[in-house]
Amino acid sequence: METAARTEHQTADDQSAHHSTSHPLPPRVDVLVVGLGPVGATIANLLARYGVTVLAVEKAKDIFMAPRAIALDNEALRILQMAGITEDDFETVAVPHVRMRSPQFGEFARANTLGTIDGHPKLVTFYQPDLERCLRARLQTLPNAHVALGVTLLGLLEREDEVVATLDLGDGRTRQIPATYVIGADGASSQVRRLIGLEFQGATYAEDWLVVDAQGVSNPIDHVEFICDYRRPIPHMVAPGDRQRWEFMLQPGESRQEMESDARIRALLAPWGRIEDMNIERKAVYRFHARVVDSFRRGRIFLAGDAAHITPPFVGQGLVAGLRDAANLSWKLAWVLQKRASASVLDSYDMERRPHAKAMINMAKLMGKLVMPRNLGLALLVHGLMKVSRLIPRLRAQFEELEIKPKPIFRQGLFALAKTKRALRTGGLFPQGWVRGTDGSIRLSDDVLGQDLALVGFGCDVAAALGSDTADAFAAAGGKVVQITHRGQRLHIAREASWEDLDGTFLPRTMPLGWVAVVRPDRTILHAGHASYADQLIWESLLLLGVPVNAARQACLAEAAL
């Protein structure tokens, strides 16, 4: 089939609906995304929203229905928001806490996940096929996004200024399509990774796990619990659509076929209610891995999501890490393609994302040790120590308040090494809160920043502080100026870009009055400082993006830095 500029919106019940065949493939594209799993679909949405022409090819004709990701954190929900997915678009259940208990100690650890960070719940569960459907439906609304289902990438040939991809169209024909850049979001067995000769480093776990989703459970829970019995550890959690999820570690001698049989699953689920009332919706046996590729990039070809890193799911961060890749890479490619940044900014993708992905995998491995101690002796030692550590407030907070979770702060990458106030740490994430515009509309602040590079002033008129050549250069690099004021403050009421901080996210405590931040489209703080240096901050930011800055201006910046 010569496919498919638009996918048809599939429903879980309508697995026969594949895709429209009415639109031919474009002759060339800015970016080819290989794989339309959740990461590829998010990247395609983001790129198209930035104005890039993108083609996503997917070898499967239907959305993958096996039980996989179930938990998303606030960072993931924020990235989906950037991709145009609101919290009403797919069903989620906010999780109040994560409990860890063992037969020997009862509850020995707990993490509080109540509340929100940056405008989103700290932890939710969701139904992955729903999210994927929603991402695909959103793609249909974007004129420069093309989707081809049932189309498989066979080969890649990189030239100086493009990559030519050979595609199997699924009907015996092949087709070659040139793209300026290619992203392999083609999952753990990535063909792209193989074609560019990169390899996974890391380990595969020895244990298999049976994952079961069921509906109509008479004793459901509203949270996540880890039953850390060394003989059979069982993570168990609430999920949307009246679902509950269990993961049962297989014991030595238990086979995949035996464990996937209805009789065996019914016996395993019996402690949670009347088995005749339950609908066993999905089941699969998995072996987990902890692996990261050597580099997320080779030339014009990038890897994202499971193609670049795979993690055991004990902290629910596999897809979340892939969404972070999507946010980090998409705007950089868009800026380079639109000549608002030099190609050198693309080096920062691997520099920023790989250490963070590794840190998340290390946390998942640590959690794995808590969940599945190998014997009774280790269970007593590890769980006992965890229980005792709760008596020490500092240690208790590490786990309970999620302080052990790697922070979204880069050590090196595309940001200025500026001395800033803590909340404005460059290389960290800019916060998000609710803001009210001069027209009375109330919005999440990221929606105000939109798809742009932003200069945000706190309680000050930063636009007035900029020289006109600086303002012009910033606008040409895709920049816009936003002013955030105290709630009720009327600094510049006539200004369209003035927003009141409704919930105190920005002012007065966290952001210093009279300061400004330059925020990347993925919400990482690029630069920050006092408004009186706004011109300098902008020019230094433009230099980081590789925007040509004239020699006189460079000399001034060098002088200012002394």
Ligand SMILES: Cc1cc2nc3c(=O)[nH]c(=O)nc-3n(C[C@H](O)[C@H](O)[C@H](O)COP(=O)(O)OP(=O)(O)OC[C@H]3O[C@@H](n4cnc5c(N)ncnc54)[C@H](O)[C@@H]3O)c2cc1C
């Ligand atoms: C049991 C389990 C529980 C999990 N729980 C969580 C969780 O709670 N939270 C979380 O964040 N993550 C979780 N994960 C991980 C999460 O499911 C994955 O990280 C995520 O689905 C990866 O998405 P992806 O888009 O990178 O890859 P995939 O979803 O694998 O998509 C890759 C796509 O590429 C396509 N493809 C492959 N080769 C080609 C080719 N040559 N040409 C064209 N298309 C191709 C495939 O058909 C596929 O559709 C869990 C995983 C498992 C197994």
